[in-house]
Amino acid sequence: MTAFLARRCFQAFITMLVAVTLVFMAIRILPGNPLLGRFGQHVDAEQMAEIRRQQGWDKPLLVQFREFLWQVAVTGDLGTSIHRPLEDVGEELRSRLPDTIELTIAAMTIALPIGIGAGVAAAVWRNRFPDYLCMTGSLLGVSIPVFFLAICLRAIFSGMPTSQRLPQEMMLEFEPLTGFYLVDTLVRGRVEWFFESLRHLFLPALALSSIPTAIIARITRSSMLEVMSSDYVRTARAKGCAPWRVVWRHAFPSASVPIANIAGFQIGLLLSGAVLTETVFDWPGLGKYIIDAVPGNDYPIVQAGAMVVAVVFILTNLILDVVYMWLDPRIRIN
Secondary structure, three states, rough: OHEEEEEEEEHHHHHHHOOOOOHHHHHHHOOOOOOHHHOOOOOHOOOOOHHHHHHHOOOHHHHHHHHHHHHHHHHHOOOOOOOOOOOOOHHHHHHHHHHHHHHHHHHHHHHHHHHHHHHHHHHHOOOOHHHHHHHHHHHHHHHHHHHHHHHHHHHOOOOOOOOOOOOHHHHHHHOOOOOHHHHHHHHHHOOOHHHHHHHHHHHHHHHHHHHHHHHHHHHHHHHHHHHHHOOOHHHHHHHHOOOHHHHHHHHHHHHHHHHHHHHHOOOOOOOOHHHHHHHHHHOOOHHHHHHHHHOOOOOHHHHHHHHHHHHHHHHHHHHHHHHEEEEEEHHHOO
């Protein structure tokens, strides 16, 4: 197990280094001058040169990259925004990360029971109406773009909140403790704020859960069909076990390994890819922060945001590998 963990950690470190390198180089190679967005038509050449010197953009690319790695690794400093010089990018990312995590957890809370339930129903009633219904729903789930679904949900549920995490008047009084509003409202004993936060969270989470729900349903169906044709399941049926016991006590535990694998992978994708949902619902998470910085070529924000997203995705998959190894010890020899 130690060798397995060491190998996976080393692979994660190399992948992380490659991801950071690609992000850094891509930001520098792409066309556009971030300083033009700051100064507009009134360009001050001396001031632009001074900012370039402060940011280190006047140095060779490899020197910039080496200094950036040293700055991040040693001090954890991700720089400051070009257009808002007083804004610390690392601090802003840390404050917005709980927003994205809470949205991801809410989306997976919806996706897991619905996806597993639909997949099990499709496997039990194979080639019958529940199977056709579940698989048609899963096909629609992976086919409809998330941003289109989000816009449709805004129109259908017009009475529900469609932006921010709390009403403006509550935000003026609310002081977050952890950044997770559902937790903070309960800790402060404000039950009415908890339900209001839940109302604001519902539509973004529902939109974000569409794709993972569909994928989990399809994987669950496939895994359950494979397990339910095995000898021990047929033996359990022959012994007269109740149908629900055969499905949930004998078949489902063995089918849960690939389900856990794909569920963990979807968590990583949601944490790193909630950009469209956060934009449509004006959700103040990582994705919206990064996407707002792109038009102005705010290098430090885009660079740090993309790096954090990549690191989160890689670490999530590393944790998933460990969980997968615990569920299925056979993979330790691979």
